[in-house]
Amino acid sequence: MATRDPRIDAYIAGKNAFAHPILQHIRDRIHAVVPDVEETLKWGAPAYLKDGSILAITAAFKAHAALNFWRGGEIAGGDAKAGAMGQFGKLQSVDDLPANLDEIIAEAAALAATAPASRRPKTADKAPVELHPEFADALAANPTARATLDGFSSSARRDYLEWIAEAKQDATRAKRIATAVEWLAEGKKRHWKYENC
Known part of the structure; x- marks a missing residue:
């Protein structure tokens, strides 16, 4: 079982009370489905990594929380809502999470294990500039x-x-x-x- 990062405990504790059960539930489900998940902070928010690749990031704001799967566009059932924060919209309670969250986490973990090659095209070497x-x-x-x-x-x-x-x-x-x-x-x-x- 992967160890839990105390910085994430502090992050959750420092957020508004409504966010505590949401963030903790997501964290518990990720650990249950992906036992070897790594925890860290990325961009100041809890991030969960599988084999060094980002699996998901959670965040809490004044009135809502968010769950973002790194390759969420490739996950079935994780369609982003129009104008929404993350794949599941603005989460205000645990009930706002999808019923098939474990399946989505498992699919995201499988995608993270097969991280795609960089999409950034290789730049062509610039032609040398002649000395005037x-x-x-x-x-x-x-x-x-x-x-x-x-x-x-x-x-x-x-x-x-x-x-x-x-x-x-x-x-x-x-x-x-x-x-x-x-x-x-x-x-x-x-x-x-x-x-x-």
Whole structure:
């Protein structure tokens, strides 16, 4: 049997009296259905994890509580109500929970065990930005600035190279090159003014 996190005991105790039985009932049912569940706090609210993946999160507010299954959209019977808080709406008593809560918890645990791969698409590598010939000449005349630019990370180098390449007029480009060489000679990154904000 998994141990209970005392922080969740404190969370439940610190909420309005109406929420105590709701949160405790959900907690007890999750432990009964998923004996190896882990408890923790996520975003300041009780969270229940299965094999390191979030199974469910509960929360209590001034006048209602909420139960959110992490992959609730994939659970049968856990359809979110329109404009509702969580899959089951605003819970104001234990009676507001579905009768088949144990089945929903079991299904959520099975889904948590088969966590999907990240949906975030892999970003393509950015094409390298060429060193503008006028900037190369200015850097050749100032070896300190050149050494600083070469010592920067690729993103810091890209900041300078894109800034100069984006200039549409020759006068703007010349001014940016002069400024860049001055800042590089001082060891400054392109956005150095904002580093300590």
